[in-house]
Amino acid sequence: xxxxxxxxxxxxxxxxxxxxxxxxxxxxxxxxxxxxxxxxxxxxxxxxxxxxxxxxxxxxxxxxxxxxxxxxxxxxxxxxxxxxxxxxxxxxxxxxx
Numbered sequence: 011x012x013x014x015x016x017x018x019x020x021x022x023x024x025x026x027x028x029x030x031x032x033x034x035x036x037x038x039x040x041x042x043x044x045x046x047x048x049x050x051x052x053x054x055x056x057x058x059x060x061x062x063x064x065x066x067x068x069x070x071x072x073x074x075x076x077x078x079x080x081x082x083x084x085x086x087x088x089x090x091x092x093x094x095x096x097x098x099x100x101x102x103x104x105x106x107x
Contacts, residue, residue, distance in 0.1 A: 012038030017055040024088055027095050039075070044102045050082060051075060058082035059097065062104025068097055 018033070018040050025031045030045045033052075040052040042059075050059035053075035059065065061072070061083055070083035087093055 011054050013040060013052045013055050018052055021052055021057055021088060024091055024094055025098065027091060028098060031098075044098055047102055047105050049098060049101045049105065057085040057088055059085060059101045060105065062101055064100040064104035064107075065097055067100075068093075070097075 021042075022031065022033070028044060032043045032046075033040045034043070036051075039054075041048060042050050042052065042057075048060070050057065052058075056073070056075075058073060058075050059070075059082060061081060065083060068083070070085060072081040073084040074081055085094065085097060
C-alpha cells in the first residue's frame with residue numbers, strides 16, 4: 011500500500027516548525043530530508059526515521075519500511091509536534107556527527 015498524499019501532507023504539517031524539511035517521492039512513498047540530509051521517510055502511511063545513537067533515547071519501535079530494507083524507528087506519536095521536532099533534530103544530529 012502506497013502512502014496517501016493526505017498522510018504525507020499531515021506529516022509535513024506536523025514538521026512545519028522545521029523550515030528545512032523537504033521530501034522526494036519514490037515509488038509511491040516519500041523520502042524525508044532535513045537540511046539536505048536523508049533522515050527517514052513515510053512508508054505505507056507510517057513515519058520511519060533512521061536509527062542513530064542520538065535518537066535511541068526515545069525507545070521507538072523498530073520496523074522495516076519495505077521487504078529487504080534496514081530497520082528504522084517507527085514514530086507513533088506524530089500528533090505531538092514538540093516531541094516529533096525533538097526526534098527529528100536528534101536524528102539529524104546523529105547523522106551529521
